[in-house]
Structures are given as C-alpha cells and as structure tokens.
Amino acid sequence: MRARTVLPAVAMTAVSMVLTLAVVVMWLGAAVPWPVALVVGVGIDGGWLATLAYERRLAAQGDHNRTVTGVGWAFGLVATGVLVAHAASVGDGAAAWLAVAWLPVAAKALWLVHGLWERTALTANALGAIRGIQQEARDEAAVARARLRAEAATEETRLTAVTEAGARVARVQAKTAQTLSAAWSTLEAAREGEDTGRALTSVTHRVTPGVTPRWELPVWGPTEPVSGRALETGPALTDDALDVLVDEIRHSQAPPLSYRDMAARFRAAGHAASEVRLRAAWKRVAV
Structure with missing residues (x-):
C-alpha cells in the first residue's frame, strides 16, 4: 500500500x-x-x-x-x-x-x-487484530440471529400445538354437549309421555302396595350435601308416622316447603326413610 x-x-x-x-x-x-x-x-x-x-x-x-x-x-x-x-x-x-x-x-x-x-x-498486527474483532462481532451476530430464528420457530410450533389441542377440546366439548342434549331430549320426552307413569307404577307396584304415585324422572339441578345424621340408621317409620312427619315439616314454614327442602330437613332431623317411601308420603300429604 x-x-x-x-x-x-x-x-x-x-x-x-x-x-x-x-x-x-x-x-x-x-x-x-x-x-x-x-x-x-x-x-x-x-x-x-x-x-x-x-x-x-x-x-x-x-x-x-x-x-x-x-x-x-x-x-x-x-x-x-x-x-x-x-x-x-x-x-x-x-x-x-x-x-x-x-x-x-x-x-x-x-x-x-x-x-x-x-x-x-496501521501495522500488520493491528490490522489482524481489527479483522479478528470484526469477525468475532459477525460470528456473534450470526449466532444471535440463529438463536432468535430457532426461538421463533419453537414458539410457533408451541402455539400451533396449543391451538390444535384447544380446537380438539372444543370439538369434544361440542360433541359431548350435543350428545347430552340429545339424551336429555329423549329423557324429557319420556318424562312427559302419557304412558310413563303407568309403566313405572306397574313396575314398582310391589314396592309400595296401595300407593299410586306420579312418577317423575330426575331433573338436573344443584345438589345439596346430606348431613351425617341422615346416614344413621333408626327404627323404620310406619306410613302413617311418615305422613305426619312429612306434613309437619312441610307446613313448618309459610308458604309450605318444596319437596327438596322438606327432604333436606327430614334427613337433617335424623329420620330415616327410603327415597321411594319419602316421595310417596309427600304425594299423599300434598294430595
């Protein structure tokens, strides 16, 4: 030069x-x-x-x-x-x-x-040092760019997987809701059918002789925990005694309690009766 x-x-x-x-x-x-x-x-x-x-x-x-x-x-x-x-x-x-x-x-x-x-x-040593520094800076920049590209690709893959999983969950939930809706429609149609009560009464006639209850299929709704006293076993109540207790509990509050509230108070008081007998007593008292 x-x-x-x-x-x-x-x-x-x-x-x-x-x-x-x-x-x-x-x-x-x-x-x-x-x-x-x-x-x-x-x-x-x-x-x-x-x-x-x-x-x-x-x-x-x-x-x-x-x-x-x-x-x-x-x-x-x-x-x-x-x-x-x-x-x-x-x-x-x-x-x-x-x-x-x-x-x-x-x-x-x-x-x-x-x-x-x-x-x-500049001397050859200085020029060599400058070239080394420039090459090191270029290497670091290339590594940083490669790292950023890899992180971006990883994040894109993760987001794609999460999106696909969310879509699958949404499809399963929609399918389950559709199945439950169809089942509930069938259940509701059966509950509202004219021959449903007669069919259930003929099946359970031997369980409650002399009683012709109006059978109703279960309705979805909130549940209430049963107290520990309800689980205790006690002397079986006669139908007359059960009717008296149900009537007292039902009319313990004005307006009269619903079946759900009456059943909760009945069991909270420590009385024991099957759900079938308790509902039959409710029907008799309500009628």
Missing part, C-alpha cells in the same frame, strides 16, 4: 522538476548565458527537493512544521508559475505547455496524500 501512494508522488515530482529545468533553460537562455539559466532552474528544483526531503524527515519522526510546508508549497507554486509564464510567451504549442503546468502542484498534493496515509497507517 505504501508503494501505491509514494511512487506516483515520486514520478510526478521528477517530471515536474525536469519540465521546470527545461523551461527555465529555454526561457532564460535567450536573455542570459545558458549556464546561468541552468543554475536558476537547478536552484528552483533544488529548493523544492530540499524542503520536500525536510518534510519527509519530520514526518518520519512524527513531527510537522508549518514553515517548511509553506516553503515547499511556495517552490511548487514558483515552478507552476514558470510553466504558465512560458506557455503564455509561446505562440504555438501554448495549450500543450498549459496542460502540464499543473504538474508541480499535483506532485505536492500527492505528497500530502502520502503523508496522510502514513499518519493513519
């Missing part, structure tokens, strides 16, 4: 010095002896070369001197001025001389660029 910046500057400086010397010798050779013109051209080129060498020495030491830099630019401008003046004094070929008149200033600018490159140049 150093050769890419220093070689163009060296080549352009050499061409500028040769052109300056040639122009000074041709321009002043007609007015003064040519050795004098040669000395003037060499002086301009020598001063420019000396200031350039001093600038390069200071740059190698990491230093900078504005005076030396100003003198170097002054020699470059003098050389450019000489080329421009020569082009103006020449009738034919003035355009060609003007085309190369900018070379001294361009050479000085190239040395300036080379100096800037030297002040910002």
Whole structure:
C-alpha cells in the first residue's frame, strides 16, 4: 500500500522538476548565458527537493512544521508559475505547455496524500487484530440471529400445538354437549309421555302396595350435601308416622316447603326413610 501512494508522488515530482529545468533553460537562455539559466532552474528544483526531503524527515519522526510546508508549497507554486509564464510567451504549442503546468502542484498534493496515509497507517498486527474483532462481532451476530430464528420457530410450533389441542377440546366439548342434549331430549320426552307413569307404577307396584304415585324422572339441578345424621340408621317409620312427619315439616314454614327442602330437613332431623317411601308420603300429604 505504501508503494501505491509514494511512487506516483515520486514520478510526478521528477517530471515536474525536469519540465521546470527545461523551461527555465529555454526561457532564460535567450536573455542570459545558458549556464546561468541552468543554475536558476537547478536552484528552483533544488529548493523544492530540499524542503520536500525536510518534510519527509519530520514526518518520519512524527513531527510537522508549518514553515517548511509553506516553503515547499511556495517552490511548487514558483515552478507552476514558470510553466504558465512560458506557455503564455509561446505562440504555438501554448495549450500543450498549459496542460502540464499543473504538474508541480499535483506532485505536492500527492505528497500530502502520502503523508496522510502514513499518519493513519496501521501495522500488520493491528490490522489482524481489527479483522479478528470484526469477525468475532459477525460470528456473534450470526449466532444471535440463529438463536432468535430457532426461538421463533419453537414458539410457533408451541402455539400451533396449543391451538390444535384447544380446537380438539372444543370439538369434544361440542360433541359431548350435543350428545347430552340429545339424551336429555329423549329423557324429557319420556318424562312427559302419557304412558310413563303407568309403566313405572306397574313396575314398582310391589314396592309400595296401595300407593299410586306420579312418577317423575330426575331433573338436573344443584345438589345439596346430606348431613351425617341422615346416614344413621333408626327404627323404620310406619306410613302413617311418615305422613305426619312429612306434613309437619312441610307446613313448618309459610308458604309450605318444596319437596327438596322438606327432604333436606327430614334427613337433617335424623329420620330415616327410603327415597321411594319419602316421595310417596309427600304425594299423599300434598294430595
């Protein structure tokens, strides 16, 4: 990289010095002896070369001197001025001389660029460390992107599984509700049927002789816990005694209690009777 910046500057400086010397010798050779013109051209080129060498020495030491830099630019401008003046004094070929008149200033600018490159140049170890840091940062970014993509895919899979499971549960619940609804419709139709009571009475006639209850199928609703006393066994009540107890409990509150409340209080009081006998007593008392 150093050769890419220093070689163009060296080549352009050499061409500028040769052109300056040639122009000074041709321009002043007609007015003064040519050795004098040669000395003037060499002086301009020598001063420019000396200031350039001093600038390069200071740059190698990491230093900078504005005076030396100003003198170097002054020699470059003098050389450019000489080329421009020569082009103006020449009738034919003035355009060609003007085309190369900018070379001294361009050479000085190239040395300036080379100096800037030297002040910002890094060693091979530093460049290697920088490349390593950049590669490490790229690796970490790639790993982070891969981790995020994997987490996103996992979350998507989880959400899909949860959604599908929820859909299956919803379908099962809907199917179960539909089945229960159909069963309950069948049960309700049987309960409301004209022959249901007669069929149940003929089946259970031997259980409750002399009683013709109106059988009702169960109705869904809230349940109430049975107290521990209801589970205790006691002496069996006769139908008359059961009727008296049911009537007393039923009319213990105004308006009369419903069968559910009466049955709850009957069992809470410690009395024992089967559900069939208790319901039969309720029917007899209610009628």
